[in-house]
Amino acid sequence: MKMHITRKERFNAAHRLYREDYSDEKNLEVFGKCSNPNWHGHNYDLYVTVAGEVNPETGFVINLKQLSKIIREYVVNKLDHKNINLEVDFMQGKLASTENIAIAIWNELEKPVNELDAKLHSIKIYETENNFVEYFGE
Amino acid sequence: MKMHITRKERFNAAHRLYREDYSDEKNLEVFGKCSNPNWHGHNYDLYVTVAGEVNPETGFVINLKQLSKIIREYVVNKLDHKNINLEVDFMQGKLASTENIAIAIWNELEKPVNELDAKLHSIKIYETENNFVEYFGE
Amino acid sequence: MKMHITRKERFNAAHRLYREDYSDEKNLEVFGKCSNPNWHGHNYDLYVTVAGEVNPETGFVINLKQLSKIIREYVVNKLDHKNINLEVDFMQGKLASTENIAIAIWNELEKPVNELDAKLHSIKIYETENNFVEYFGE
Amino acid sequence: MKMHITRKERFNAAHRLYREDYSDEKNLEVFGKCSNPNWHGHNYDLYVTVAGEVNPETGFVINLKQLSKIIREYVVNKLDHKNINLEVDFMQGKLASTENIAIAIWNELEKPVNELDAKLHSIKIYETENNFVEYFGE
Amino acid sequence: MKMHITRKERFNAAHRLYREDYSDEKNLEVFGKCSNPNWHGHNYDLYVTVAGEVNPETGFVINLKQLSKIIREYVVNKLDHKNINLEVDFMQGKLASTENIAIAIWNELEKPVNELDAKLHSIKIYETENNFVEYFGE
Amino acid sequence: MKMHITRKERFNAAHRLYREDYSDEKNLEVFGKCSNPNWHGHNYDLYVTVAGEVNPETGFVINLKQLSKIIREYVVNKLDHKNINLEVDFMQGKLASTENIAIAIWNELEKPVNELDAKLHSIKIYETENNFVEYFGE
Numbered sequence: 001m002k003m004h005i006t007r008k009e010r011f012n013a014a015h016r017l018y019r020e021d022y023s024d025e026k027n028l029e030v031f032g033k034c035s036n037p038n039w040h041g042h043n044y045d046l047y048v049t050v051a052g053e054v055n056p057e058t059g060f061v062i063n064l065k066q067l068s069k070i071i072r073e074y075v076v077n078k079l080d081h082k083n084i085n086l087e088v089d090f091m092q093g094k095l096a097s098t099e100n101i102a103i104a105i106w107n108e109l110e111k112p113v114n115e116l117d118a119k120l121h122s123i124k125i126y127e128t129e130n131n132f133v134e135y136f137g138e
Numbered sequence: 139m140k141m142h143i144t145r146k147e148r149f150n151a152a153h154r155l156y157r158e159d160y161s162d163e164k165n166l167e168v169f170g171k172c173s174n175p176n177w178h179g180h181n182y183d184l185y186v187t188v189a190g191e192v193n194p195e196t197g198f199v200i201n202l203k204q205l206s207k208i209i210r211e212y213v214v215n216k217l218d219h220k221n222i223n224l225e226v227d228f229m230q231g232k233l234a235s236t237e238n239i240a241i242a243i244w245n246e247l248e249k250p251v252n253e254l255d256a257k258l259h260s261i262k263i264y265e266t267e268n269n270f271v272e273y274f275g276e
Numbered sequence: 277m278k279m280h281i282t283r284k285e286r287f288n289a290a291h292r293l294y295r296e297d298y299s300d301e302k303n304l305e306v307f308g309k310c311s312n313p314n315w316h317g318h319n320y321d322l323y324v325t326v327a328g329e330v331n332p333e334t335g336f337v338i339n340l341k342q343l344s345k346i347i348r349e350y351v352v353n354k355l356d357h358k359n360i361n362l363e364v365d366f367m368q369g370k371l372a373s374t375e376n377i378a379i380a381i382w383n384e385l386e387k388p389v390n391e392l393d394a395k396l397h398s399i400k401i402y403e404t405e406n407n408f409v410e411y412f413g414e
Numbered sequence: 415m416k417m418h419i420t421r422k423e424r425f426n427a428a429h430r431l432y433r434e435d436y437s438d439e440k441n442l443e444v445f446g447k448c449s450n451p452n453w454h455g456h457n458y459d460l461y462v463t464v465a466g467e468v469n470p471e472t473g474f475v476i477n478l479k480q481l482s483k484i485i486r487e488y489v490v491n492k493l494d495h496k497n498i499n500l501e502v503d504f505m506q507g508k509l510a511s512t513e514n515i516a517i518a519i520w521n522e523l524e525k526p527v528n529e530l531d532a533k534l535h536s537i538k539i540y541e542t543e544n545n546f547v548e549y550f551g552e
Numbered sequence: 553m554k555m556h557i558t559r560k561e562r563f564n565a566a567h568r569l570y571r572e573d574y575s576d577e578k579n580l581e582v583f584g585k586c587s588n589p590n591w592h593g594h595n596y597d598l599y600v601t602v603a604g605e606v607n608p609e610t611g612f613v614i615n616l617k618q619l620s621k622i623i624r625e626y627v628v629n630k631l632d633h634k635n636i637n638l639e640v641d642f643m644q645g646k647l648a649s650t651e652n653i654a655i656a657i658w659n660e661l662e663k664p665v666n667e668l669d670a671k672l673h674s675i676k677i678y679e680t681e682n683n684f685v686e687y688f689g690e
Numbered sequence: 691m692k693m694h695i696t697r698k699e700r701f702n703a704a705h706r707l708y709r710e711d712y713s714d715e716k717n718l719e720v721f722g723k724c725s726n727p728n729w730h731g732h733n734y735d736l737y738v739t740v741a742g743e744v745n746p747e748t749g750f751v752i753n754l755k756q757l758s759k760i761i762r763e764y765v766v767n768k769l770d771h772k773n774i775n776l777e778v779d780f781m782q783g784k785l786a787s788t789e790n791i792a793i794a795i796w797n798e799l800e801k802p803v804n805e806l807d808a809k810l811h812s813i814k815i816y817e818t819e820n821n822f823v824e825y826f827g828e
Contacts, residue, residue: 003237004272012818014704014729017473030472032479038773039704041731043818058168059155059235064269065170083728097473099417128702128733131478134418141513142548150404152290152315176359177290179317181404196444197431197511202545203446221314266288266319279789280824293611306610308617334720335707335787340821341722373611375555407616410556426680428566428591452635453566455593457680497590542564542595569749582748584755649749651693683754686694 004121005061006049009071011080014041015096039083044101045126046076048109052118062118070116074108098127102135110137142259143199144187147209149218152179153234177221182239183264184214186247190256200256208254212246236265240273248275280397281337282325285347287356289364290317291372315359320377321402322352324385328394338394346392350384374403378411386413418535419475420463423485425494427502428455429510453497458515459540460490462523466532476532484530488522512541516549524551556673557613558601561623563632566593567648591635596653597678598628600661604670614670622668626660650679654687662689694811695751696739699761701770704731705786729773734791735816736766738799742808752808760806764798788817792825800827 016039017031027035034040048071052061078088084096090104102123113120126132154177155169165173172178186209190199216226222234228242240261251258264270292315293307303311310316324347328337354364360372366380378399389396402408430453431445441449448454462485466475492502498510504518516537527534540546568591569583579587586592600623604613630640636648642656654675665672678684706729707721717725724730738761742751768778774786780794792813803810816822 001237001241002274002276003240004274005237006270006272008268010818012730012732014731019471033771036771036773036777038776039729039731040702040771040773041704041729042702043733054235054237054241057157059233059238061237061271081723081726081730083726083730086728087726095473097468099415099419099468099475100473102417103415103468128700130422132420133475134420136416136418138416139513139517140550140552141516142550143513144546144548146544148404150316150318152317171357174357174359176362177315177317178288178357178359179290179315180288181319192511192513192517195433197509197514199513199547219309219312219316221312221316224314225312266286277789277793278826278828279792280826281789282822282824284820295609330787330789330793333709335785335790337789337823371611373606375553375557375606375613376611378555379553379606406560408558409613410558412554412556414554424680426592426594428593447633450633450635450639452638453591453593454564454633454635455566455591456564457595495585495588495592497588497592500590501588542562571747647749649744651691651695651744651751652749654693655691655744682698684696685751686696688692688694690692 001054002051003054003061004049004051005064005067005118006047007064007067007071009046009048009068009076010043011046011076012041012043013079013082013084014039015084016040017095017097019095039085042127044079045132046071046105047122047124048105048113049121049124050113050116050118051121062116066116067113070112071109074112075105098125098131098133099135101125102133106135106137139192140189141192141199142187142189143202143205143256144185145202145205145209147184147186147206147214148181149184149214150179150181151217151220151222152177153222154178155233155235157233177223180265182217183270184209184243185260185262185264186243186251187259187262188251188254188256189259200254204254205251208250209247212250213243236263236269236271237273239263240271244273244275277330278327279330279337280325280327281340281343281394282323283340283343283347285322285324285344285352286319287322287352288317288319289355289358289360290315291360292316293371293373295371315361318403320355320374321408322347322381323398323400324381324389325397325400326389326392326394327397338392342392343389346388347385350388351381374401374407374409375411377401378409382411382413415468416465417468417475418463418465419478419481419532420461421478421481421485423460423462423482423490424457425460425490426455426457427493427496427498428453429498430454431509431511433509453499456541458493459546460485460519461536461538462519462527463535463538464527464530464532465535476530480530481527484526485523488526489519512539512545512547513549515539516547520549520551553606554603555606555613556601556603557616557619557670558599559616559619559623561598561600561620561628562595563598563628564593564595565631565634565636566591567636568592569647569649571647591637594679596631597684598623598657599674599676599678600657600665601673601676602665602668602670603673614668618668619665622664623661626664627657650677650683650685651687653677654685658687658689691744692741693744693751694739694741695754695757695808696737697754697757697761699736699738699758699766700733701736701766702731702733703769703772703774704729705774706730707785707787709785729775732817734769735822736761736795737812737814738795738803739811739814740803740806740808741811752806756806757803760802761799764802765795788815788821788823789825791815792823796825796827 017034155172293310431448569586570579707724708717
């Protein structure tokens with residue numbers, strides 16, 4: 001009985017898309033208004049999906065309270081009400097695109113989630129209601 | 139031309155997570171406030187996804203009215219405004235976790251859906267806006 | 277500068293609509309499937325709206341963290357994962373209709389909210405996505 | 415680093431489900447109220463998902479502005495505020511079912527999206543909040 | 553104990569905004585793409601709000617099943633999967649704007665709702681997620 | 691025939707809640723994590739409601755395209771992908787609370803909306819799905 005189980009969490013953060021080795025003009029050309037040097041921000045919605053067998057004793061794949069606690073400790077507490085470019089340890093030296101945030105969150109969660117006797121399946125992030133990415137760890 | 143087609147239905151029900159062979163303390167430890175002996179409840183959102191070829195005559199994989207009728211007859215009418223632990227025939231003897239509800243709904247729907255010349259693909263259930271499971275029949 | 281400010285909270289609970297002085301048949305006739313003796317439940321969405329002047333020093337009508345804390349302490353913690361008919365002190369002896377829950381929540385919150393130097397304006401409760409009530413304290 | 419990235423767009427259109435070679439009675443029997451000769455309509459939600467590698471220079475799979483521009487040019491501008499049966503070039507001679515709209519949109523977008531150095535992964539269309547289809551190009 | 557209680561219903565319909573006494577050019581100028589002679593359509597969301605005292609015997613302002621039945625009989629069944637300009641009796645001779653639909657629905661519902669021992673308070677219609685009107689009967 | 695008509699727009703922005711005349715400790719005490727010196731951000735949802743008579747010739751209170759254009763020109767283009775504290779002319783010298791943003795948006799829109807032969811009725815802003823303010827101009 002294999003199942004996917006998903007927990008939604010949220011974080012509100014500032015960021016900027018730009019490269020230091022680009023001129024301001026090149027940053028504007030490539031990243032548009034997302035390159036604003038004074039930052040902008042989003043209410044990000046994060047969906048963490050875990051795959052596993054249903055434990056016949058509990059009826060659970062995983063205890064969602066534990067999953068939520070892990071997501072908050074490893075990811076949300078570091079991102080929420082922060083500047084993603086300046087303040088988030090696991091985003092240092094990376095472009096703060098939604099794609100890169102998803103990969104970095106996968107890397108933060110893979111080990112602690114897999115210790116729960118399940119397997120991290122995907123990280124899905126909505127930057128706005130119109131744009132989202134999904135990463136499967138490969 | 140293979141396609142997935144999904145119908146959303148809803149049911150509002152009471153349930154409790156607990157094991158009779160656990161003490162109240164053990165139930166509280168494992169299932170938290172979901173083990174409340176006086177029950178609690180949810181507005182469940184149910185997504186039934188069917189896979190199949192598009193019929194060139196009708197442009198349909200499946201007639202959604204028929205699919206909706208089957209879901210209501212086999213599943214929703216038995217769950218809606220009910221106590222999942224006490225009153226739902228296909229949940230008897232099972233822990234009323236979202237995972238187990240999804241598996242039981244799959245088992246109820248697999249035969250009647252597959253008689254529609256399509257194939258049941260997945261059962262997805264939202265217990266709250268933050269928690270959902272998806273089962274693919276394996 | 278008068279403003280309305282609203283905080284949304286949630287609770288998941290079981291309830292039943294019925295009168296002890298009605299027969300089962302009469303309860304079924306008046307309250308329909310909501311009279312199920314084995315209970316059913318909902319994910320309730322609660323909107324608490326407060327009216328007040330904007331404090332020129334803070335830019336706030338009210339500190340939303342404080343408002344959220346009050347709502348959780350006086351209302352949500354008593355309702356969440358509970359049986360509204362059996363376990364909620366401020367609903368004892370009352371029919372557990374959404375209307376009566378809204379009035380009771382108003383009565384619980386009026387004093388502590390008004391001590392925040394603002395005025396409770398309305399209590400809005402969604403029982404389902406299709407049904408909601410709004411109470412203004414009169 | 416393979417990723418799925420999705421852009422949501424919307425269009426509001428009229429349509430009718432029917433076959434000219436069916437009688438009115440047969441159309442009503444097969445397509446129900448969707449066969450109304452005077453048309454009806456929907457707010458369609460369209461999700462276009464693209465799969466690709468993250469470009470290490472930009473942090474993007476694809477520039478979402480470009481993707482949005484392509485979707486509007488090839489698809490949304492032709493469908494929005496139109497009659498799908500009468501006015502949409504890529505739906506001529508086809509039954510205007512959500513399944514067929516999804517296949518036709520795939521066919522319109524496959525070439526221009528794949529020229530963006532990514533790969534069209536799926537077309538998902540919500541006709542109502544309760545009904546949606548997803549097509550993967552096979 | 554005065555309360556507002558709201559029921560949400562939905563209808564999917566085709567319409568067109570235009571005046572017969574305008575030229576096509578004038579219609580296009582005033583009504584934009586909504587004047588398309590071949591129609592377009594929407595998933596309309598309708599919120600009917602009723603005001604009244606809570607009945608101490610039932611805990612209800614009004615029985616929502618009855619309210620829903622009235623809305624469907626007088627309004628939704630006439631609009632759903634219809635052409636608002638051509639087929640809806642209470643819209644004959646009127647411009648099919650959301651404003652006029654709201655007024656016409658008020659006029660249809662005022663008498664039957666007020667016979668329920670309550671008072672129609674407002675009609676709110678979403679034409680799209682971005683546009684809605686609210687009418688209070690005056 | 692008086693009517694309220696509402697247009698929803700969106701903007702994504704960075705901000706910070708703090709007072710220069712407070713110490714960092716005092717800012718943290720009063721504004722919590724919203725005082726982060728490195729900024730954070732939100733997807734703001736803005737609802738502009740206008741009141742007016744329905745024009746019998748057009749069936750409109752107001753042309754929503756014009757309303758949307760005014761909102762974008764006077765408000766959204768100045769806020770979207772910006773830093774509210776540093777870059778928005780009508781927020782200079784003000785605490786960037788949702789309350790103050792709502793008042794400032796009212797002041798920007800009142801004149802151009804009232805020139806449309808209608809009357810600005812309210813400004814409602816969602817900062818998150820759980821927090822919103824509504825301002826009526828008084």
